[in-house]
Amino acid sequence: EIVLTQFPATLSLSPGERATLSCRASERVSSNYLAWYQQKPGQAPRLVMYGASTWANGIPDRFSGSGSGTDFILTIERLEPEDFAVYYCQQYGSSPWTFGQGTKLEIK
Amino acid sequence: QVQLVQSGAEMKKPGASVKISCEASGYPFTSYYVHWVRQAPGQGLEWMGVINPSGGVTIYGQKFQGRVTMTRDTSTSTVYMEVNSLMSEDTAVYFCAREGSIFGVAIAYDYWGQGTRVTVSS
Numbered sequence: 001e002i003v004l005t006q007f008p009a010t011l012s013l014s015p016g017e018r019a020t021l022s023c024r025a026s027e028r029v030s031s032n033y034l035a036w037y038q039q040k041p042g043q044a045p046r047l048v049m050y051g052a053s054t055w056a057n058g059i060p061d062r063f064s065g066s067g068s069g070t071d072f073i074l075t076i077e078r079l080e081p082e083d084f085a086v087y088y089c090q091q092y093g094s095s096p097w098t099f100g101q102g103t104k105l106e107i108k
Numbered sequence: 109q110v111q112l113v114q115s116g117a118e119m120k121k122p123g124a125s126v127k128i129s130c131e132a133s134g135y136p137f138t139s140y141y142v143h144w145v146r147q148a149p150g151q152g153l154e155w156m157g158v159i160n161p162s163g164g165v166t167i168y169g170q171k172f173q174g175r176v177t178m179t180r181d182t183s184t185s186t187v188y189m190e191v192n193s194l195m196s197e198d199t200a201v202y203f204c205a206r207e208g209s210i211f212g213v214a215i216a217y218d219y220w221g222q223g224t225r226v227t228v229s230s
Contacts, residue, residue, distance in 0.1 A: 035216035037153075044203055044220035045153065056218065088153055092207075092216045096169050097143070099153040 002027055002091050006100035012108040019076040021103045023089035028069050030093030036065060036074045039102075040085045048087070049074060081107070110134040112142075112204050112221035119227045120194050127190040128224045130204030137185035138162040141207040143217065144178065144189050146200040154200075158207070159187055194228045201225050 003026040013019055023034065032052040037045035047056040049065040052072055062077045076083055084107050089100040115129040130142065144156040157168035159178040166178045177190045187204060201223040208218030 033214060033216070037217075044205075044223055045217070046220075047208075047216060047218050050208075050215040051213075054215075056215075090153075090216060092214055095167060097155045099145075099155065101152045 001096050002029065002094055002098050004089055004091060004098055004100035006087075006089055006103045008103060009101070010104045010106060012106050013079055014108045015079050015081055017079050019074075019079055019083070019105055021074040021076075021087050021089075021105070023067075023072045023074070023100050025070040025072075025091060029072075029091045032068050033091060033093030034065075034067070034072050035090045035092060037088045037090065038083075038085045039088065045088060076105075079105075110206070110219045112206060112219055114202075114204060114221040114224045117225040117227070119229070121230055122195055122228055124194050124228075125190060125192045126194060126226055127188055128202055128204075128226070130187045130189075130221050132161075132185045132187070132206070135206075138182060140209070142180075142187045143205045143207055144176075145203045145205055145217075147203070147223075148197070148200040151200075156189070156202075161185075161187060191226075194226075196228050199226065199228045 005024045007022050034052045036049040038048050039045040053065040064075045066073050086102045086104050088102045111133045113131045118126050138161045143158045159166045161180045180187045203223050204221040205217035206219040208215040
């Protein structure tokens, strides 16, 4: 199975700053089927990005995704208070679908 | 609007079974696969398996083979997941999630249920 490694584990930033979250796959992600989810405490995850770089419904353009093959990045510009959460990457190109262990984006 | 509504929290003893439901609405039930994902306390997300509501075909994660059964009832647009031989390590929140697609291209999980907390304790 494809193992996804996210880094950093924790990212401490202030509102207004830029966040850069990384996700590295143990092998190439088929068709760049890489998604990012945002999860807040006590809630289900919310799809943020799919296909590595396509916004999910309702996601502001402060969020952007990039990368291909084995290395992917989620960038969040001008952090808003509601952006602070845990972010997971997921590959859905090969079974079993797998998740990274998450990056916690916390307020500095 | 699309909704996935899951059944309520469960408390079970080790060795018991639990069956969780996920009722879909707001879209053609048989047109989208439904996955199950769990999250142990303070941990990340773990994929368990997927069911095709159209024909009922399932794929389970290797870790869950033989212990998990996913079924569906097309008359009520409901997907079920049963976990047998529960252990304390199965204590988690279990989510159902719809595998979205746009023009036939998969877009991962575009809708999620609210989660069902399962606690396994003697």
